[in-house]
Amino acid sequence: MTREILVTNVEQIPVGEGRMFNLCEGEIAVFRTHAGDVHATQAYCPHLGGPLADGLTSASAVVCPLHDRIFDLASGCGLSHEHMSIKVFKSRLDGDGNVWVEPGAIPAREPIYVGADAHAHAPSESMEVISAS
Numbered sequence: 001m002t003r004e005i006l007v008t009n010v011e012q013i014p015v016g017e018g019r020m021f022n023l024c025e026g027e028i029a030v031f032r033t034h035a036g037d038v039h040a041t042q043a044y045c046p047h048l049g050g051p052l053a054d055g056l057t058s059a060s061a062v063v064c065p066l067h068d069r070i071f072d073l074a075s076g077c078g079l080s081h082e083h084m085s086i087k088v089f090k091s092r093l094d095g096d097g098n099v100w101v102e103p104g105a106i107p108a109r110e111p112i113y114v115g116a117d118a119h120a121h122a123p124s125e126s127m128e129v130i131s132a133s
């Protein structure tokens with residue numbers, strides 16, 4: 001059985017922007033496009049955990065605010081790095097502007113390593129480390 005959650009009213013999200021919401025299952029990002037659609041995705045970028053709700057949006061995509069990777073809001077597919085995608089959740093608007101989401105399994109946030117010890121804690125050589133300086 002599918003479980004649908006009332007997350008917010010669309011008026012709480014400015015057109016062309018996203019907002020992060022904390023559900024029991026975890027955090028999600030909800031976007032309101034200029035076309036009048038709403039999309040729900042995982043909250044954090046799969047690259048290094050950038051907060052996707054703070055990213056710039058086009059009609060159908062979001063740009064991660066940390067390193068500019070682009071993701072399609074409907075499919076979750078990476079548009080700039082095809083091997084990287086985000087999880088999207090089924091969402092809809094009802095007649096009163098309420099945003100309903102079927103959250104399913106929400107991916108955990110990837111850790112961000114910052115500071116002098118960051119390289120010692122990074123789980124792999126390929127993981128990027130953000131310098132604190």
Ligand code: FES
Pocket residue numbers: 045046047048049050064065066067068069
């Ligand atoms: S954290 Fe999103 S592109 Fe790096």
